[in-house]
Amino acid sequence: MPTAIDFAQLADAIGDAIVISDAAGDITYWNPAATRMFGFTRDEALGKTLDLIIPERLRGRHWDGYHKTMATGQTRYGNDVLRVPAVDKDGRALSIAFTVALLHGRQGEVTGIVAVIREETARFQEERNLRKRITELETQAQVQQS
DSSP: OOOOOOHHHHHHHOSSEEEEEETTSBEEEEOHHHHHHHOOOHHHHTTSBGGGTSOGGGHHHHHHHHHHHHHHOOOTTTTSOEEEEEEOTTOOEEEEEEEEEEEEOTTSOEEEEEEEEEEOHHHHHHHHHHHHHHHHHHHHHHHHHO
């Protein structure tokens, strides 16, 4: 017989950040990995809006998409990984990748979103450096062919 899964234990043990927000965008769940990633304790994050981790310049676009998702019950990021900038408690820029799942109430209405987030700042910087190096090598090759 399968063993029942303790989802709270699973969410607290997993290495990726799990952040749940309600329909208004207020944080209702914040696991220990989110604390490690963003620097805010659970108490500091709960009840705050997602602006806590969204760079100021991206907030308008974020909230437009968030409210549209709440109204339509549809998101294109359930299966596709979204890569975006974020900020931590100290204001340090991060690169994050995440997927989301919509949470529904008894009547099928969207009640919130759960995001599973991975911090990819080092990988993003490495890819940027590789692209820059490829461009440099292509330029050198073109100069040598001339």
